[in-house]
Amino acid sequence: MSVHIGDWLDERIGWRNVWEAIFLRKIPKVNWFYTLGSATLFVAVLQGITGILLTIYYVPTPDHAYDSVVFITTQVPGGWFIRGVHHWGASAMVILAVLHMVRVIMSGSYKYPREVTWFTGVGLLLAVMGFGFTGYLLPWDQKAYWATIVGTRIAGVAPLIGDPILRIMRGGEELSAVTLARFFGAHIWVLPATLLLFLGFHMYLVIRLGISAVPRKEE
Amino acid sequence: MEEKDQLGRRNFLAIAIGAIGAVIGVVIAIPAVAYVVGPALKRKTSEDWVRLGPTSKVELGTPTLFKTTIERQTGWIVTEEELSIYILTEDGRDYIALSNICTHLGCRVRWITDQGQYFCPCHNAAFDKIGLVVSGPPPRPLDRYETKVEDDQLYILLGG
Numbered sequence: 110m111s112v113h114i115g116d117w118l119d120e121r122i123g124w125r126n127v128w129e130a131i132f133l134r135k136i137p138k139v140n141w142f143y144t145l146g147s148a149t150l151f152v153a154v155l156q157g158i159t160g161i162l163l164t165i166y167y168v169p170t171p172d173h174a175y176d177s178v179v180f181i182t183t184q185v186p187g188g189w190f191i192r193g194v195h196h197w198g199a200s201a202m203v204i205l206a207v208l209h210m211v212r213v214i215m216s217g218s219y220k221y222p223r224e225v226t227w228f229t230g231v232g233l234l235l236a237v238m239g240f241g242f243t244g245y246l247l248p249w250d251q252k253a254y255w256a257t258i259v260g261t262r263i264a265g266v267a268p269l270i271g272d273p274i275l276r277i278m279r280g281g282e283e284l285s286a287v288t289l290a291r292f293f294g295a296h297i298w299v300l301p302a303t304l305l306l307f308l309g310f311h312m313y314l315v316i317r318l319g320i321s322a323v324p325r326k327e328e
Numbered sequence: 329m330e331e332k333d334q335l336g337r338r339n340f341l342a343i344a345i346g347a348i349g350a351v352i353g354v355v356i357a358i359p360a361v362a363y364v365v366g367p368a369l370k371r372k373t374s375e376d377w378v379r380l381g382p383t384s385k386v387e388l389g390t391p392t393l394f395k396t397t398i399e400r401q402t403g404w405i406v407t408e409e410e411l412s413i414y415i416l417t418e419d420g421r422d423y424i425a426l427s428n429i430c431t432h433l434g435c436r437v438r439w440i441t442d443q444g445q446y447f448c449p450c451h452n453a454a455f456d457k458i459g460l461v462v463s464g465p466p467p468r469p470l471d472r473y474e475t476k477v478e479d480d481q482l483y484i485l486l487g488g
Contacts, residue, residue, distance in 0.1 A: 155356070158356065158360070159356075162360055162363055162364070165363075165364065166403070173404070173405075176404040176405075177403070177404055179404065180403055180404040184367075184403075184404075185363055185366050185367065186359075186362040186363060186366035187358075187359030187360070187362040187363040187366070188363055188366075190359045190363075191359060191360065191363050194356075
């Protein structure tokens with residue numbers, strides 16, 4: 110029966126070609142370090158799911174942000190779990206992405222013909238950093254507030270363009286309701302869109318070029 | 329024949345990946361469903377007698393409107409909600425307390441003295457003096473609250 114449906118669909122949408130290109134493609138004999146990219150992707154999907162769930166209750170205004178987060182954590186069934194996965198997943202994202210990058214450096218995988226894959230990877234790393242930075246403010250507690258004061262000040266010390274950058278990040282001179290709202294907007298709309306764009310390109314290139322083999326030992 | 333009996337390396341891995349994926353999916357899906365439907369399952373369980381005002385305010389034989397505000401916790405916000413209750417008494421001893429919420433789709437009904445009827449503007453529903461449906465779409469009479477009188481003060485029972 111399921112084979113029948115599979116055939117029926119394949120005849121119309123050709124999913125088997127796509128499936129084979131993604132999951133049954135030939136790869137060289139590699140080691141476990143070559144799974145770090147997939148691990149990052151897995152956590153990214155997890156972040157997407159838990160993040161979408163969090164927006165069901167979270168409200169990005171100074172008078173409701175903290176209370177809604179407390180409500181999620183203490184009142185909503187499973188809320189502590191959803192938020193916990195999102196919280197720890199955020200750190201896992203940064204760690205896994207960096208480890209993945211280290212592996213790519215160590216194995217020389219960034220070299221011809223995979224330079225553009227590397228470029229998109231850099232874009233992805235920046236997006237992940239952006240997620241971490243904007244998401245940190247959203248609970249709107251003391252740590253979030255002061256971390257963002259400091260973080261935006263750091264951006265502010267850049268010569269010449271520092272002050273405009275700081276003002277654009279904060280949406281004014283002070284860290285305020287405007288800052289919280291724009292960090293939220295960046296966190297759930299701008300950055301996910303950016304991430305998907307880079308990720309799509311990154312995956313396309315990985316599939317198109319295949320992954321690199323482990324470098325051989327030569328004297 | 330022999331090939332079919334043996335679980336090849338490829339099939340084993342496919343099944344193992346599927347099984348692990350299913351476990352991870354369930355571990356996420358169960359809390360996710362609980363998380364989404366959780367607040368919907370919460371019901372108010374406490375009952376409260378709410379004081380409406382002195383019985384002397386109630387006119388004999390005609391519904392009198394009482395208003396009271398109650399505090400309600402919704403999510404992380406405590407809101408004040410205004411309740412309107414029509415009180416009817418024919419003899420000054422037995423009281424009927426009617427909710428002003430139309431039983432059709434929840435609009436607010438109003439007592440029209442000239443016609444001697446409650447009227448709901450949303451779908452032209454009419455109820456009589458004691459809340460029975462006269463015309464229009466409502467499926468049942470207006471809801472009633474339990475009442476009691478203490479020291480000439482009128483109380484109704486909310487929640488439960």
